[in-house]
Amino acid sequence: EDKVVQSPLSLVVHEGDTVTLNCSYEVTNFRxxxxxxxxxxxxxxxxxxxxxxxxxxxxxxxxxxxxxxLFSILNITATQTGDSAIYLxxxxxxxxxxxxxxxxxGTRLQVFP
Amino acid sequence: DARVTQTPRHKVxxxxxxxxxxxxxxxxxxxxxxxxxxxxxxxxxLAYFRNRAPLDDSGMPKDRFSAExxxxxxxxxxxxxxxxxxxxxxxxxxGWTSGGLSYNEQFFGxxxxxxxx
Numbered sequence: 396e397d398k399v400v401q402s403p404l405s406l407v408v409h410e411g412d413t414v415t416l417n418c419s420y421e422v423t424n425f426r427x428x429x430x431x432x433x434x435x436x437x438x439x440x441x442x443x444x445x446x447x448x449x450x451x452x453x454x455x456x457x458x459x460x461x462x463x464x465l466f467s468i469l470n471i472t473a474t475q476t477g478d479s480a481i482y483l484x485x486x487x488x489x490x491x492x493x494x495x496x497x498x499x500x501g502t503r504l505q506v507f508p
Numbered sequence: 509d510a511r512v513t514q515t516p517r518h519k520v521x522x523x524x525x526x527x528x529x530x531x532x533x534x535x536x537x538x539x540x541x542x543x544x545x546x547x548x549x550x551x552x553x554l555a556y557f558r559n560r561a562p563l564d565d566s567g568m569p570k571d572r573f574s575a576e577x578x579x580x581x582x583x584x585x586x587x588x589x590x591x592x593x594x595x596x597x598x599x600x601x602x603g604w605t606s607g608g609l610s611y612n613e614q615f616f617g618x619x620x621x622x623x624x625x
Contacts, residue, residue: 427613429613429614431616436618436619437599437616437617437618437619438551438599438616439616440613440614440615443613483551494539494541494556494558494563494603494605495541495553495556495564496541496553496614497553498550498551498553499550500550501550501551
């Protein structure tokens with residue numbers, strides 16, 4: 396059975412700290428891995444990764460994929476209170492022409508001043 | 509500013525009543541997904557469509573849930589009869605696939621928060 400596991404489940408840090416969120420997966424026919432940020436509303440897209448070793452960056456956020464070890468990390472440097480959210484990892488899987496995503500349960504990040 | 513829209517944003521109903529949720533995907537997108545999110549289960553895929561055709565509804569309780577796409581600009585999710593355990597946030601998401609190649613990026617609507625009493 397395909398699955399996506401995120402760790403830690405919850406994280407509490409102070410502003411300025413650096414955090415690393417983990418996502419491991421076991422899926423057949425891996426195609427892509429996506430990170431989403433969810434505040435008190437809909438998930439918003441952060442990154443999509445398809446190739447190993449290529450870092451994606453957006454401001455203080457960065458992510459990398461390891462297709463050999465079947466995991467990805469999301470790094471947030473110099474955290475701010477606005478980074479408080481649930482971070483969701485999702486994997487696109489299945490045969491060619493399948494559009495579904497399998498989501499992990501998320502990591503809840505709380506950043507305190 | 510292209511975005512997925514959903515109505516209603518909030519719905520409170522009594523057990524046994526019919527609930528209909530609507531979604532307008534981003535113009536030009538040809539895949540539509542319905543998800544349910546609860547604290548216990550996280551984000552679960554209920555059903556999805558490509559080019560208006562239903563491709564997978566294995567995550568949906570068939571006896572009470574139904575999903576349709578009457579046209580390219582409207583997707584609906586119905587629950588009849590509703591039960592308290594259906595209380596959750598229901599998200600619609602849309603995406604785009606072409607020539608059989610999809611990298612799976614999906615854009616989410618704001619969700620419908622359903623409470624069944």
